[in-house]
Amino acid sequence: MDYKSALADILATYTDLPHEELLQTIETPPDPKLGDLAFPCFRLAKSMKKAPAVIAQEIIAKLMEAKPDWINEARATGPYINIFLDKSAFVGDALTAVFKAGSSYGASNLGVGQKIIVEYSSPNIAKYFHVGHFANTVIGKALDNIYRCLGYDVTSINHLGDWGTQFGKLITAYMKWGSKEEIEKTEIEGLVKLYVRFHEEADNDPSLNDEARAWGVKMESGDEEGLALWRWFIALSMREFDRLYKRLNVKFDLTRGESYYTDKMPAVAKSLADMGLMVESDGAQIVDLEAYGMPPCLILRSDGGTLYPTRDIAAALDRYELFKFDKCLYLTGHEQILHFAQWMKVVELMGNPGAAGLVHVSYGMYNFVDGKMSTRKGQIIKADEVINEAVTKTLAIIEEKNPDLPDKETVAEEVGIGALIFNRLYNNRIKDVMFSWERVLNFEGETGPYVQYAHARCCSVLGKAGHASSADFDPAHLADDEAFAVARLLYDYPACIPEAASKNEPYIIARHLMALAQAYNAFYHKHIILVDDQEVRKARLALTTAVQQVLKGGLNLLNIAAPEAM
Numbered sequence: 001m002d003y004k005s006a007l008a009d010i011l012a013t014y015t016d017l018p019h020e021e022l023l024q025t026i027e028t029p030p031d032p033k034l035g036d037l038a039f040p041c042f043r044l045a046k047s048m049k050k051a052p053a054v055i056a057q058e059i060i061a062k063l064m065e066a067k068p069d070w071i072n073e074a075r076a077t078g079p080y081i082n083i084f085l086d087k088s089a090f091v092g093d094a095l096t097a098v099f100k101a102g103s104s105y106g107a108s109n110l111g112v113g114q115k116i117i118v119e120y121s122s123p124n125i126a127k128y129f130h131v132g133h134f135a136n137t138v139i140g141k142a143l144d145n146i147y148r149c150l151g152y153d154v155t156s157i158n159h160l161g162d163w164g165t166q167f168g169k170l171i172t173a174y175m176k177w178g179s180k181e182e183i184e185k186t187e188i189e190g191l192v193k194l195y196v197r198f199h200e201e202a203d204n205d206p207s208l209n210d211e212a213r214a215w216g217v218k219m220e221s222g223d224e225e226g227l228a229l230w231r232w233f234i235a236l237s238m239r240e241f242d243r244l245y246k247r248l249n250v251k252f253d254l255t256r257g258e259s260y261y262t263d264k265m266p267a268v269a270k271s272l273a274d275m276g277l278m279v280e281s282d283g284a285q286i287v288d289l290e291a292y293g294m295p296p297c298l299i300l301r302s303d304g305g306t307l308y309p310t311r312d313i314a315a316a317l318d319r320y321e322l323f324k325f326d327k328c329l330y331l332t333g334h335e336q337i338l339h340f341a342q343w344m345k346v347v348e349l350m351g352n353p354g355a356a357g358l359v360h361v362s363y364g365m366y367n368f369v370d371g372k373m374s375t376r377k378g379q380i381i382k383a384d385e386v387i388n389e390a391v392t393k394t395l396a397i398i399e400e401k402n403p404d405l406p407d408k409e410t411v412a413e414e415v416g417i418g419a420l421i422f423n424r425l426y427n428n429r430i431k432d433v434m435f436s437w438e439r440v441l442n443f444e445g446e447t448g449p450y451v452q453y454a455h456a457r458c459c460s461v462l463g464k465a466g467h468a469s470s471a472d473f474d475p476a477h478l479a480d481d482e483a484f485a486v487a488r489l490l491y492d493y494p495a496c497i498p499e500a501a502s503k504n505e506p507y508i509i510a511r512h513l514m515a516l517a518q519a520y521n522a523f524y525h526k527h528i529i530l531v532d533d534q535e536v537r538k539a540r541l542a543l544t545t546a547v548q549q550v551l552k553g554g555l556n557l558l559n560i561a562a563p564e565a566m
């Protein structure tokens with residue numbers, strides 16, 4: 001039963017506000033002592049021409065007279081109507097809803113008929129996949145899952161950084177100092193070394209820069225020798241990225257880098273020129289954005305070469321033409337906020353109908369505070385080093401706490417990576433993440449392992465009982481405060497998903513799962529589940545089964561594994 005909606009139905013008969021508005025006004029009081037549902041009467045004051053506190057009293061009198069059986073009590077606290085539900089009926093309803101939906105609890109068809117592009121990960125060819133790309137990938141993947149769960153038609157795109165002046169430099173360096181076998185073996189590391197060497201040597205020999213530029217121009221005009229090397233660099237880099245994506249359980253519908261748009265760039269420049277939006281400045285072509293309080297958006301270099309914003313404009317136009325998207329999300333660190341604001345403004349000025357759906361989803365940086373991975377030294381921190389370290393540390397914890405656990409390596413991988421993902425998703429995404437191992441891997445703190453552990457605990461209880469219990473239970477045995485607190489969180493879980501989607505904030509789900517894990521642990525510590533009384537036992541097992549299902553579903557939605565033992 002949908003309690004909020006039922007309450008809104010009743011209130012609609014006493015007031016002149018429409019059902020939808022009433023529904024949105026109904027709150028969950030922060031303190032359960034105040035009630036299970038609350039309705040503030042402020043909005044009614046105008047039309048009813050009375051003080052909200054008086055209205056609350058009057059409505060409560062009517063409510064108690066009509067008293068539906070799911071309401072235990074209604075009380076006025078100042079301008080608030082506070083409703084106390086019949087606890088065991090509520091718990092029964094909450095569990096039944098979970099069992100009925102099974103693994104699709106929380107899924108809906110809210111987004112059916114809407115097209116969403118989620119562009120994420122987007123590392124750069126021949127450069128390290130660093131922790132910033134890790135953040136990008138895990139936030140993007142969570143949003144990808146969340147939108148799919150709500151029925152949206154999602155296309156995920158990995159927008160590789162595979163075009164730009166660095167490739168001319170890399171080809172020059174490879175021609176001079178590279179070895180095929182060496183690069184095949186070392187992959188990105190070898191390419192990065194070549195790139196670094198190029199810059200070192202170019203300091204003394206500026207002619208290298210001319211050579212690199214010449215390669216760039218040749219590539220833009222289709223030179224096969226340059227392009228073949230460039231394709232090889234891409235293949236080598238993708239080999240490394242794909243190993244990481246496999247570990248992170250990430251797949252893209254499209255892997256389509258910046259280079260894909262090269263032949264679409266002249267048309268962009270031409271439209272901009274035809275519309276009179278593009279002007280010359282110091283030999284380059286720009287769109288003046290002074291009227292919008294932003295520096296100009298660079299479209300063409302003085303040598304005619306295209307730039308990062310040009311490629312984003314071309315990509316947005318192309319995607320709109322292909323997909324007619326309702327929304328196109330772009331994940332990047334917050335240091336690119338200006339870049340996105342600029343080129344999105346240009347798309348808007350071009351009058352493209354896709355402009356309204358473009359959304360930049362930005363996030364904060366990692367700050368590594370301890371150990372050898374200190375960002376203070378300014379070096380890049382590679383994602384796979386952090387992942388390997390998380391898994392190694394987790395394995396050590398398992399060896400210490402649960403040495404007989406079967407398949408320790410797999411569990412360590414799932415828990416170590418889960419810890420990193422959860423840590424990244426637990427806060428508002430724009431906040432920088434102060435990274436410390438102690439915080440990430442603390443099994444007692446607000447961490448991924450804590451939630452995974454609560455899930456494993458449920459599995460262990462159900463295993464000991466010999467079965468999961470669902471349909472057959474009497475909620476009268478779940479009338480205690482702890483069970484009610486758990487049921488409340490189970491009941492509210494589905495609403496988190498559209499909220500997370502509307503704000504592009506997976507933390508809303510992560511926090512809810514944390515609260516659920518904590519509430520279940522409180523229940524577990526207060527009540528023995530496998531008691532002799534078969535009826536009580538069945539009811540507590542039913543609660544455990546529902547928690548296990550929702551924790552698993554929620555973790556998976558965030559792309560975190562839910563091992564059955566750890």
Ligand code: ARG
Nearest residue numbers: 122123124159160161312332
């Ligand atoms: N490759 C870029 C980077 O690593 C991110 C690309 C973001 N997407 C875009 N459409 N500009 O910083």
